[in-house]
Amino acid sequence: MATPAPRLKVATTSLAGCFGCHMSFLDIDERLFELLEHIEFDRSPLTDIKTCGACDIGIVEGGVCNAENVHVLREFRSQCRILVxxxxxxxxxxxxxQRNHLDLADCLREVYQTDPGTPGGRIPNDPELPLPxxxxxxxxxxVRVDYxxxxxPPSADTIxxxxxxxxxxxxxxxxxxLIHYD
Amino acid sequence: MSTSPTFTLDGREIPFEAGQTVLQAALTADVYIPHLCYHPEFKPHGSCKVCTIKADGRHVSACTWPARHGMVVENATEELDDLRRTLVQMLFAEGNHFCPSCEYSGHCLLQAVGYDLQVETAGFRHFFPVRPVDASHPEVWLDLNRCILCELCVRASDEVDGKHVFGLSGRGAGKHLIVNALSGRLADTDMAATDKAAEVCPVGVILKKKAGFRVPIGERPFDREPVSAQAARYAPRPPARHREED
Structure with a gap:
């Protein structure tokens, strides 16, 4: 009897994203069962594993907006054979x-200090917060991206x-x- | 036996009439050559280079290259599609094309050509240029973030409307669309929503107000069919007929 092929290890993360792509991933519905015959999850919001082990596929949602995003993205690149x-x-x-045409300090001042809803507010500076x-x-x-x-988000059918x-x-x-930019 | 002149396009015989360019003859024969700045109602411009073909071994723009009897043309080759993909990627990287919030998404020729060429990423470093939005006019607004400098609005305003509302200014990377008014504002021109210039923009820079998102997602022009399958709609024909069918 042929031994089944080892399952591919897949890690996923959301950086500066809204988790919409992860929701769309879950939207493949019952096909998840078929997929799980071929893959197993490593670090992912679906497993709550916090660090990425050696993986075959790393799927990254969201852009890079702060220092933590850079750290996680580099971890994914170094641990994943295929980065998506x-x-x-x-x-x-x-x-x-969409904030790229604005000055970052102006953005923070507008949100935390000058906005009428935040009187006396100050720009958060807790050392635990990643720097924008x-x-x-x-x-x-x-990093280099393979796919x-x-x-x-991409539709469930696209994923x-x-x-x-x-x-x-x-x-x-x-x-x-299946190809859409919107 | 037919005596009309022909050229071969990827091995297929394409008949043409005297004065037609390769792109015009191909579209008339229902063969698609990817293109952006070409519009059947205007004189070919040859600026976007997306329609680049190989005619007798030379890279030329299909929209401006005159068809010649016996000419051998390559179009749908991996080499040419690679070049076209790079051009489309550069256009995406140098503007701010935020498709998810754009009301022209699904109608946009740049997006549709990207889909057709399987452009999945702009690849290059994004410029994120700072470009203004001009909402001063009561009927029409301008979102210059999307401009690809095809000059269709310039040509339409000059040649059809006779109003000279638009122009290009600057050189190289600094080239940009300007409005012909001392203030630079669209409100201070005699632009009207009924102008030809208000309907030719392929990428949603010039948009009529109170008309956005009227067509639901799934029913927009390029949701239904890829641009390559709609090529015949762009074939040269009298302007009146073109507008009636759209």
Whole structure:
């Protein structure tokens, strides 16, 4: 009897993202059972494992907006054989990058000090808070990325197409209807 | 036996009429060549270079290259699609194309050409340029973040509307679209929502107010069919017929 192929280790994370891509991933619904015959999760919001072990596939949602994002992204790159950017924010910076045309200090002052809703407020400076970066970056500007799954979020069918292609040893492609930037 | 002149495009015989360019003849024959700055109602401009083909071994723009009898043209090759992908990626990286919130998403030619060429990332470092939005006009607004400098609005305003509302200014990376008013504001021009210039923008820089998001997601032009399958809609034909069908 043939021994089943070892399951691929998959890690996922959300950096400067909204977890919408993770929700869309869960939206593959009952196909998750089939997928779990081929993969097992390492670090992921789905397992609550906090550090990334050696993995076959690392899936990163969200862009890079603070020092912690850089740290996690570098950990994923060093531990994962295949690194995947999922969604508009990881690929383009997305919504968080809409602050890139503003001065960061002005943003913080506006939100925490000058806004009428925060009288006497001050800019948070707890050492546990990761320092925000001057600009928000797509993840390919920080590490090498192997595959991209565009969409905001990519549909469950698009994510399923990615997994079925990769598990079959094919380069993932997204025909009309599965490739979207919105 | 037909005596009309022909050229071959990826091995297929394409008939053409005297004066037609390669792109015009191809679209008339329902063959798609990726393009952005070409519009059937305007004189070809040849600036975006997305329609680059190999004609008798030379890289040329299909929209401006005159069709010639016996010419051998390569179009749908991996080499040319690679070049086109890079051009589209550079356009995405040098502007602010935030598709998730853009009301022209699903209608946008840059996006549709990106889908068709399987562009999954801009690849390059994003410029995140600072570009203004001009909402001063009561009927039309401008979001310059998306401009790809195709000059279709410039051509439409000059040639059809006779109003010269738009122009390009600056050189190289500093080139940008400007509005022909001392204040630089659209409100201070004689632009109207009924102008040709208000309907030709391929990427949603010039948008009519109170019209956004009317078409639901799933029913937008490029949700239904890829741009390559809609090529015939762009084929050269009289302007009146073109507008009626749209």
């Amino acid at each position: 950017a999922i969604g508009a924010c990881a690929i383009t910076g997305g919504l968080p990058a 970066l001057d600009k928000v970056h797509p993840i390919h500007e920080v 991209f799954i565009p969409g905001c 399923w197409k990615f997994f079925t292609d990769v598990l079959a040893g094919r380069t993932p492609t997204y025909p009309h209807g």
